[in-house]
Amino acid sequence: MAQQEAQNGRPESASAAVSFSALKPQLFVEAPKANDAVLFYKAAFGAEEVSRSLNPKRKAEHELPLILSAELKIAGSTVIVADVTDDPASPVKTGGNGVVLCLETSDVEGAIAKAVNAGAVAEGEVVEGEGACCGGRVGKVKDPYGFVWLICALGNKCGADVEA
Amino acid sequence: MAQQEAQNGRPESASAAVSFSALKPQLFVEAPKANDAVLFYKAAFGAEEVSRSLNPKRKAEHELPLILSAELKIAGSTVIVADVTDDPASPVKTGGNGVVLCLETSDVEGAIAKAVNAGAVAEGEVVEGEGACCGGRVGKVKDPYGFVWLICALGNKCGADVEA
Numbered sequence: 001m002a003q004q005e006a007q008n009g010r011p012e013s014a015s016a017a018v019s020f021s022a023l024k025p026q027l028f029v030e031a032p033k034a035n036d037a038v039l040f041y042k043a044a045f046g047a048e049e050v051s052r053s054l055n056p057k058r059k060a061e062h063e064l065p066l067i068l069s070a071e072l073k074i075a076g077s078t079v080i081v082a083d084v085t086d087d088p089a090s091p092v093k094t095g096g097n098g099v100v101l102c103l104e105t106s107d108v109e110g111a112i113a114k115a116v117n118a119g120a121v122a123e124g125e126v127v128e129g130e131g132a133c134c135g136g137r138v139g140k141v142k143d144p145y146g147f148v149w150l151i152c153a154l155g156n157k158c159g160a161d162v163e164a
Numbered sequence: 165m166a167q168q169e170a171q172n173g174r175p176e177s178a179s180a181a182v183s184f185s186a187l188k189p190q191l192f193v194e195a196p197k198a199n200d201a202v203l204f205y206k207a208a209f210g211a212e213e214v215s216r217s218l219n220p221k222r223k224a225e226h227e228l229p230l231i232l233s234a235e236l237k238i239a240g241s242t243v244i245v246a247d248v249t250d251d252p253a254s255p256v257k258t259g260g261n262g263v264v265l266c267l268e269t270s271d272v273e274g275a276i277a278k279a280v281n282a283g284a285v286a287e288g289e290v291v292e293g294e295g296a297c298c299g300g301r302v303g304k305v306k307d308p309y310g311f312v313w314l315i316c317a318l319g320n321k322c323g324a325d326v327e328a
Contacts, residue, residue: 044283117208118208147262
């Protein structure tokens, strides 16, 4: 998957050969309802839970941990469900309209540069995005039509914390 | 793909065996900017246009027809881009937050009934949804977490009007 990058050796655009390995719609649910949402998608659409990453921080010991990302398979496609937290550093905080599109790539900076070159606006810095997409580094762009795209490093934590 | 339906012969839930063949995020763009959006997604994310359905109705002869649905491939996934029109009968009019998730199935009514049974709210009737997803019959449900899902008949017009 990650071996398509090096085909374009021409220097006119350093990011021309950026490639993406996956696109995953990510649904942000008002915390702490993401777990209920996962149950709903299983019942309503036959979703299968592939993996789940939990937020290790709890406000109180008795509270259930929030879901950073639950990866579901629906009709062969991957959908991510996440609790929206009030952590100002979280890339999932300002998910725009509740649905963002997560693109995985091995070249986060190159992909963001290419999107910005095409007319998107980068929002914030590339951060270590625990829970965003697959837990790796993540940046965010808003396209000229108002849609938010998360540009994520290839999922180095995918499936690490399965609690299906 | 469509042969998974008949496994559950138990009568307790007539729709228990509903299956889905595809999930496609659908992005609704303020008309007439969908064509620009397609060009942007090609430049920014390497999208490939698979097919395009145009609205045969124009307000004026000199205007370009609006895009009912342009099917793009990004990172192996399908994304639909559509102009939002002011046709009150159009299922794409009230797309909620601009991104809806389109699920294809051979049993539109069964799928809607199952989702409603799980807690979703059906919105409107099942209609002949020109352009919605793939041009076939389409219904709409809003899930308990605010997300809108289009439940579409298997795409009988997919790829019919390629103008890439």
